[in-house]
Amino acid sequence: MxxxxxxxxxxxxxxxxxxxxxxxxxxxxxxxxxxxxxxxxxxxxxxxxxxxxxxxxxxxxxxxxxxxxxxxxxxxxTPLPAEAREVVVGKFLPPVPSSPGFVFFKASTKDTPALRAGNVQPYEFILPPTWKQTRVANILSGNYCQPKCAEPWVEVKFEDDRQGKVQVVASPLIRLTNRPNATIEDIGSPEKLMASLGPFVTGNTLEPEEILETTVEKIGDQTYYSYVLETPLALTGSHNLAKATAKGNTVVLFVASASDKQWQSSQKILKAMVDSFQV
Incomplete structure (x- = not known):
């Protein structure tokens, strides 16, 4: 055979x-x-x-x-997708010609579940090229509750060990007002809005006296509330800057946080990042 x-x-x-x-x-x-x-x-x-x-x-x-x-x-x-990259952002984000030393981030539907669901409009801001985008835990990302979330969730997070961290927090409008498609002015004063969203800035609580400064700014048709906060007991850091607006069915809040040590050298950088935030 x-x-x-x-x-x-x-x-x-x-x-x-x-x-x-x-x-x-x-x-x-x-x-x-x-x-x-x-x-x-x-x-x-x-x-x-x-x-x-x-x-x-x-x-x-x-x-x-x-x-x-x-x-x-x-x-x-295999490399992680864009929304989960833990590499310096200068490797994948374009520089900002008008702001040397910064790169430009504009969120798209590839970045978060809420953007894909249409619950959040694309937002943008600048940040230093040495910062890193970090993962958002699934339980905080709103991934489990889209398209109808009852509580705020974290959109994206970036950080630098020496300078601080930033995050974008989104809250369903229904949590703050019963009026559909309300503007941020319809919700109330800057202090009233922060009283509702303060815990999502600090990670625990926010007292009225910790709000050092508020500003109202109009950019096109969009109104923004800006804040300077001193929060000694905050989990996010003892210094926080924030900027918020309402669009569609969502309030979007941009928060920059730093410890005392980070704040000494990075407060101007963090302020530039907050000022650049737009929806």
Whole structure:
């Protein structure tokens, strides 16, 4: 009988050549005796009707498992999507010609679940090229409740160990007013808005006396409330700057936070970032 061989192919591993002996199960030769010719024919027929050798099946399964493991390792090495990059933003964001030392970020539907659902309009701001975009935990991202979230969620986060951090917080309008498509003026004064959203600035609580300064600014048809906060007990940092506006069914709040040490050297940078925020 001619020898046979089999090959199992995986796209991530080289082909495995099985030895010829694996093509069929070996057996001892039949003993000579009466009816030996009939016995030989019976043995040959039995061998031909046997299922594929289990060794080849086992080898195939082993190849599949190894290939799957290699594919998993490949995915682990694949770069993270834009919304989860933990690399300096200067590597993927364009510089701002009018503001040397800054790069430009404009959120698109690729960045967050709320933007894809149409609950938030695209927003933009500038930041230093050395900052990093960080992951937003799923429970904070609003991913689980789109398109109808009852509580505020975090859109994006960026930070720098030496200068501070910023985040964009979005709140459904219905949480602040029953009036659909309300402007930020319809919601109330800057102090009233911050009384509702303050915990999302500080990470815990906000007292009225921690609001040092408020400003109302009109950019086109959009009104913005800006804040300077001194928050010694805040989880986000003892210094916070914020800027908020309402558009569509959402209030969007941009927050820049710093510790005392960070604030000494970065307050001008953080203020430039907050001033640049627009929806």
């Amino acid at each position: 001619a020898s046979s061989s089999s090959s199992v192919f995986s796209p991530l591993l080289p082909p495995l050549r099985l030895p010829a002996s694996c093509g069929a199960r070996s057996s001892a030769p039949p003993q000579a005796g009466p009816g030996s010719a009939d016995n030989a024919n019976a043995v040959a027929a039995s061998a031909a009707s046997r299922p594929a050798a289990p060794l080849a099946v086992a080898s195939h399964r082993r190849e599949v498992l190894l290939g799957t493991a290699a594919l998993g390792a490949l995915f682990l090495r």
